[in-house]
Amino acid sequence: xxxxxxxxxxxxxxxxxxxxxxxxxxxxxxxxxxxxxxxxxxxxxxxxxxxxxxxxxxxxxxxxxxxxxxxxxxxxxxxxxxxxxxxxxxxxxxxxxxxxxxxxxxxxxxxxxxxxxxxx
Amino acid sequence: xxxxxxxxxxxxxxxxxxxxxxxxxxxxxxxxxxxxxxxxxxxxxxxxxxxxxxxxxxxxxxxxxxxxxxxxxxxxxxxxxxxxxxxxxxxxxxxxxxxxxxxxxxxx
Numbered sequence: 001x002x003x004x005x006x007x008x009x010x011x012x013x014x015x016x017x018x019x020x021x022x023x024x025x026x027x028x029x030x031x032x033x034x035x036x037x038x039x040x041x042x043x044x045x046x047x048x049x050x051x052x053x054x055x056x057x058x059x060x061x062x063x064x065x066x067x068x069x070x071x072x073x074x075x076x077x078x079x080x081x082x083x084x085x086x087x088x089x090x091x092x093x094x095x096x097x098x099x100x101x102x103x104x105x106x107x108x109x110x111x112x113x114x115x116x117x118x119x120x
Numbered sequence: 121x122x123x124x125x126x127x128x129x130x131x132x133x134x135x136x137x138x139x140x141x142x143x144x145x146x147x148x149x150x151x152x153x154x155x156x157x158x159x160x161x162x163x164x165x166x167x168x169x170x171x172x173x174x175x176x177x178x179x180x181x182x183x184x185x186x187x188x189x190x191x192x193x194x195x196x197x198x199x200x201x202x203x204x205x206x207x208x209x210x211x212x213x214x215x216x217x218x219x220x221x222x223x224x225x226x227x228x
Contacts, residue, residue, distance in 0.1 A: 035217070045156075045164065045207055047217040061216040062121075100169060105211045106154040108175065110163040 002026040004096050004111035011117045017084040020114045022096030029077040030054040033099040035107060036070060036081045038092040048094075051079060052103065086118045122146055122213050124220035126206075132228040139195040141223045143208035148188045152212040155184055155193045158222075159204045167206075168193065195225075203227050 036048040049060040097107035123146040156164040168184035208220040
């Protein structure tokens with residue numbers, strides 16, 4: 001069965017960086033793009049970026065350009081999301097989410113979420 | 121960027137009633153719209169994709185309709201487990217993929 005397992009909660013100070021992992025199993029890792037979506041406390045869903053695991057090509061939401069980097073390790077079927085220059089507004093649950101139709105579509109399987117708290 | 125506006129923000133209904141949720145796009149998304157359900161403390165669940173296709177395991181009381189800029193998610197008869205927040209999302213024009221702000225379906 002498809003599983004996405006994310007790394008654990010993080011507490012960071014403003015200005016720091018955070019790197020979250022998402023280990024995929026149960027399907028052909030290279031065949032489905034992987035997305036990152038975040039959700040601030042009590043708020044809605046916000047798409048951050050996407051990676052093609054087979055070639056490593058990425059695309060990011062403009063508001064995160066320059067601060068977010070998504071990478072992958074095909075040998076371990078793991079995708080990473082690094083967010084830098086953290087501010088309090090980045091406090092949120094971060095999800096990896098598999099692309100339902102392969103690329104640039106919807107999100108059918110989600111990681112359990114990683115809470116990132118940014119506080120001085 | 122395509123903006124999705126969901127209405128109403130909150131829908132107060134009783135079990136057994138019909139729920140009608142709306143999602144309006146700032147420009148045409150053709151038929152490329154999905155709906156998700158999120159319960160407190162849980163991850164979102166894909167319900168409907170490409171306007172009207174139910175995802176695996178989704179009960180047939182959930183249905184989607186619409187095209188262009190106006191879309192509807194209908195729950196024909198609310199079950200207790202359907203009280204949740206629902207989000208729409210488009211894949212027509214990217215990046216970015218965008219979500220609506222959500223509709224909370226609460227028990228009356």
